Amino acid sequence: MPIQMITMPKWGLSMEQGQVNGWLKAIGDKVSKGDEVLDVETDKISSGVECAFEGTLRRQIAQEGDTLPVGALLAVVADPDTPDAEIDAAVEAFQRDFVPAAAEAGESGPQPEKTQIGGRTMRYLKLGEGGTPAILIHGFGGDLNNWLFNHAELAAHRTVWALDLPGHGESGKSVESGSADELAASVIAFMDDRGIDKAHLIGHSMGALIAMTVAATAPARVASLALIAGAGLGKEINQAYIDGFAQGSNRNALKPHLAKLFADPSLVTRQLVEDIVKYKRLEGVQEALGKIAAAAFVGGEQRAGYRERLAQLAPRTLVIWGAQDQIIPASHAQGLQGDIRVHVLDGKGHMVQMEAASEVNRLLDDFLGR
Structure with a gap:
């Protein structure tokens, strides 16, 4: 060699x-x-x-x-x-x-952009060209940077959009009910604004629930679903994490909860915590997260789900989970009915797309096709 x-x-x-x-x-x-x-x-x-x-x-x-x-x-x-x-x-x-x-x-390459949709700012980042596009949808309290290790790799074979949901990142912080229906409507509106007729939807955690809601609402717009540590596939959720993240506003309060996102808590860097603290202190964030959490989760259970009709939502569906997920149990990936690809990665946690980026990217590329 x-x-x-x-x-x-x-x-x-x-x-x-x-x-x-x-x-x-x-x-x-x-x-x-x-x-x-x-x-x-x-x-x-x-x-x-x-x-x-x-x-x-x-x-x-x-x-x-x-x-x-x-x-x-x-x-x-x-x-x-x-x-x-x-x-x-x-x-x-x-x-x-x-x-x-x-x-x-001499430059840092493509940078996130912002657009006004229905009077609300939405931030997004587009990479790649050609093929059926894919849209990356982050989870509760996240933003487009949750796809830091995935976006460019996936964009080698297709156009890939990552966005900040309402109430998150640098998108507008105002939400009405904060429901999955409202957030899914914002994804459909984004697709309309960008001229995306149909896309592969890749959702992480709450983003998976949003992706499934888009598929239930507008099935003709969805080429496939890839659900990573997805909400909406079972009842249980770590309510202490949801409440701790939603209510925490300083480093000491947030770091113990952020450590639960990874099987290896040492992956939580000082900068990651500081970035979350800065976000949590933005005007309107606490109220938005409070509404979204109340609409989606109560008493350690998820309010909405698509488990029983998952196979009917999209032409093809992929489910990926970290076996050591401390937020949503990996057991939700088991027993799914229909022709659904399921991969549970041992030794990885809720942020499996970060902890096992290369493996997740390989699974997504294989599923989406080149």
Whole structure:
């Protein structure tokens, strides 16, 4: 095999650098495609850097604690019998020619935009071109950045839109009832505004409930449903999390609840918490989240659901869950009636699209088709 380089990945449009937290593989270890080789922390989240090929880890170029730009050399993978001199020469050539991606591009690429729909601001980000478009719908208290590790990957084969639901992110904070019907209507209105006749809907958590509600309301507009840790497929929900997130307004109050989103709570970075705190302090957010939570959840149960008619909502449906989900039980993925693809990923939590981004992206790409 040729000498292969593992470089600092770019997770999301705003990422410019990452800090090496530690190595998961040692020099001389065999590595396979999909193996996590080292942990990297960004200003959004910590995650493992996966190997894209098979071979032997021959060099650890980056050291624990190093902060390096996107594209910087982290490690070298090659056959065990590749001469050291050849590897040294390849590393020297890479380092000599490397230009940090941000400096080389001179710009940060596509940025979120805003549009006025029915007198309300909606923020969105469009990536990719062609094919049947996909729309990414975040969950309760989230925003389009919840798809940080998925958006660009999925957009390699189609147009992909991510949006901020009303009351969330940088969209308008006013909601009327805060019901799933109201939020689904905002998605349909967004599709009308952008000229999207039909789309694959990919929803996370409450976003899955919204996606199913769109499908129930306007079935001709939905090419397929992909539901990730979805609300609306069972009764139970962690009400303590919902209440704690909705009511918390400072770091100490919010961090314990945010830790429940991940199987590995160390993935909750300081910046992630600070971003949530800033959002929670925006005018209108507390009221909006209160209405949405009251409309969707009560006493540890979900008010609305589509479990019994899921197979009839869309031509094709995919369900993905993290087995260690502490917000909505992964058991809701079991026993679904009809021809529905179901994947439960062990060792992952509620934010499975972040914790197991590569696997989730592979499952979505396979389901959507290229």
